[in-house]
Amino acid sequence: LTDLAELLPLDRAMGQVVKETHQAAPIVGGRARSGNARPILNPADLRRTVGQVVEAGAPELDEALARASRAHEDWSRTPAETRALCLDRAADLMEAELPRLMGLAIAEAGKTVPDALAEVREAVDFCRYYAARARADFAQPLRLPGPTGERNELRFAGRGVFACISPWNFPLAIFSGQVTAALVSGNCVIAKPAEQTPLIAAAAVRILHQAGIPADVLHLLPGDGEKVGAPLVADPRVAGVAFTGSTEVARGINRALAAKDGPIVPLIAETGGQNAMIVDSSALPEQVVRDVLISGLQSAGQRCSALRVLFVQQDIAPKLEKMLAGAMEELKVGDPALLETDIGPVIDEGAKQMLEAHAQRMGRESRLLYEMKLGQDLPPGHYFAPRAYVLDSLSRLTREVFGPVLHIVHWRADQLDEVIDAINATGYGLTLGVHSRIDSTQRRVWERVRAGNTYVNRNMIGAVVGVQPFGGEGLSGTGPKAGGPHYLHRFAVERTLTIDTTAAGGNASLLSLA
Numbered sequence: 001l002t003d004l005a006e007l008l009p010l011d012r013a014m015g016q017v018v019k020e021t022h023q024a025a026p027i028v029g030g031r032a033r034s035g036n037a038r039p040i041l042n043p044a045d046l047r048r049t050v051g052q053v054v055e056a057g058a059p060e061l062d063e064a065l066a067r068a069s070r071a072h073e074d075w076s077r078t079p080a081e082t083r084a085l086c087l088d089r090a091a092d093l094m095e096a097e098l099p100r101l102m103g104l105a106i107a108e109a110g111k112t113v114p115d116a117l118a119e120v121r122e123a124v125d126f127c128r129y130y131a132a133r134a135r136a137d138f139a140q141p142l143r144l145p146g147p148t149g150e151r152n153e154l155r156f157a158g159r160g161v162f163a164c165i166s167p168w169n170f171p172l173a174i175f176s177g178q179v180t181a182a183l184v185s186g187n188c189v190i191a192k193p194a195e196q197t198p199l200i201a202a203a204a205v206r207i208l209h210q211a212g213i214p215a216d217v218l219h220l221l222p223g224d225g226e227k228v229g230a231p232l233v234a235d236p237r238v239a240g241v242a243f244t245g246s247t248e249v250a251r252g253i254n255r256a257l258a259a260k261d262g263p264i265v266p267l268i269a270e271t272g273g274q275n276a277m278i279v280d281s282s283a284l285p286e287q288v289v290r291d292v293l294i295s296g297l298q299s300a301g302q303r304c305s306a307l308r309v310l311f312v313q314q315d316i317a318p319k320l321e322k323m324l325a326g327a328m329e330e331l332k333v334g335d336p337a338l339l340e341t342d343i344g345p346v347i348d349e350g351a352k353q354m355l356e357a358h359a360q361r362m363g364r365e366s367r368l369l370y371e372m373k374l375g376q377d378l379p380p381g382h383y384f385a386p387r388a389y390v391l392d393s394l395s396r397l398t399r400e401v402f403g404p405v406l407h408i409v410h411w412r413a414d415q416l417d418e419v420i421d422a423i424n425a426t427g428y429g430l431t432l433g434v435h436s437r438i439d440s441t442q443r444r445v446w447e448r449v450r451a452g453n454t455y456v457n458r459n460m461i462g463a464v465v466g467v468q469p470f471g472g473e474g475l476s477g478t479g480p481k482a483g484g485p486h487y488l489h490r491f492a493v494e495r496t497l498t499i500d501t502t503a504a505g506g507n508a509s510l511l512s513l514a
């Protein structure tokens with residue numbers, strides 16, 4: 001799925017990192033804390049320990065919040081240019097550590113080599129993009145028009161302490177995206193990485209400190225949602241929350257924020273999807289097959305952007321399904337550290353069990369089109385054979401299935417609007433794919449379907465920072481879009497300043513400040 005030539009030179013260095021053991025611990029005030037360590041196992045081979053993590057407890061949480069609260073005023077007053085420079089330096093350091101970070105993404109998160117490369121590149125892109133946005137938006141106050149004799153401007157400042165709660169499926173990219181957006185907008189950050197992927201998060205925090213982010217401005221608290229996430233969100237010292245993960249957890253965070261006394265706290269949530277691709281009979285089957293495989297099975301389907309439901313116009317369904325099954329047969333499931341592997345393991349035992357339960361239900365309620373074979377001699381790991389099912393209706397799918405499972409539903413030429421209604425009725429609104437060579441069909445679909453990111457005649461994952469700002473609506477999240485021009489604004493407060501410039505004396509010094 002990616003050009004192997006650029007990966008080969010990295011292969012040895014990465015392979016070494018995959019074999020080493022790594023450490024993560026609470027990083028508070030720039031210092032890693034000690035405590036009881038828990039092993040992190042490689043999801044592709046449970047006999048291999050990737051590293052150890054010390055999880056945060058109440059004392060680390062309290063100290064991090066106290067330090068971040070104290071540090072906020074200085075950091076918020078630090079020029080945007082200085083904060084942006086830290087992100088540029090972090091991007092350079094991440095590039096310099098490419099094989100190491102890729103090795104961690106492979107070993108800890110089960111990413112394939114091409115996915116691991118994309119992961120680091122996306123993190124680098126987030127750093128550079130948010131640095132550029134901060135320079136454009138925050139370096140100078142925005143001058144606003146007003147009557148003669150009055151000067152009006154809009155100024156921006158960090159909100160305070162931001163909690164960033166990130167997912168395991170983009171353990172470096174989304175982690176870095178949330179954290180750097182909050183930092184460059186003038187906030188102090190307490191980062192809570194997913195419990196499955198603290199090692200790569202610890203590497204990112206070390207890089208950000210090295211890049212110049214002050215020790216008390218950024219803290220890392222590894223741990224689970226119950227022991228770390230919940231008390232963090234509920235603490236009155238937290239002024240904002242950025243969260244990427246399930247819709248259910250986002251709802252819980254919303255409730256916790258609503259229940260707490262003190263300031264009204266914004267939540268920036270990026271959650272799940274029930275993403276569809278609509279294919280009509282004018283589509284080019286070879287293109288469709290390629291884009292369905294990428295959209296549904298790359299990253300073992302563990303992307304919130306991934307294709308879940310493929311709506312195929314009845315006339316071409318038999319041909320397309322035959323081609324799809326044939327193409328799936330060519331893909332290889334196996335150890336993600338090997339360049340020949342297309343699809344690695346799923347993240348953990350819970351994910352695998354959920355997929356197996358879903359497969360049992362689909363076995364009763366739908367027709368199995370194809371089940372891939374697992375690679376020969378697989379080590380003990382969380383492998384799940386990708387499958388494709390043909391369903392009689394989308395309503396059989398009640399929730400997002402986070403894994404390498406394709407669901408196909410047929411439609412007749414006169415049913416395009418019913419298909420669109422069914423997609424909208426899921427309540428999600430994240431990604432959408434359309435494969436059609438008919439202009440009016442394309443337009444009808446993208447005008448009517450509620451989706452944050454629509455892709456026509458191509459695959460529907462891999463939104464590029466600054467090119468396809470990413471994020472959904474409804475059950476899929478709150479916006480604004482990550483990697484887009486409005487994202488940073490949600491991390492900042494706006495303040496207007498109005499000065500009567502006709503008054504003599506005192507105002508002169510205020511004006512020269514501006």
Ligand code: UN1
Nearest residue numbers: 302303304305461462463
């Ligand atoms: C996610 O899976 O949480 O478009 C986000 C993409 C990625 C974002 C996925 N840039 O596939």
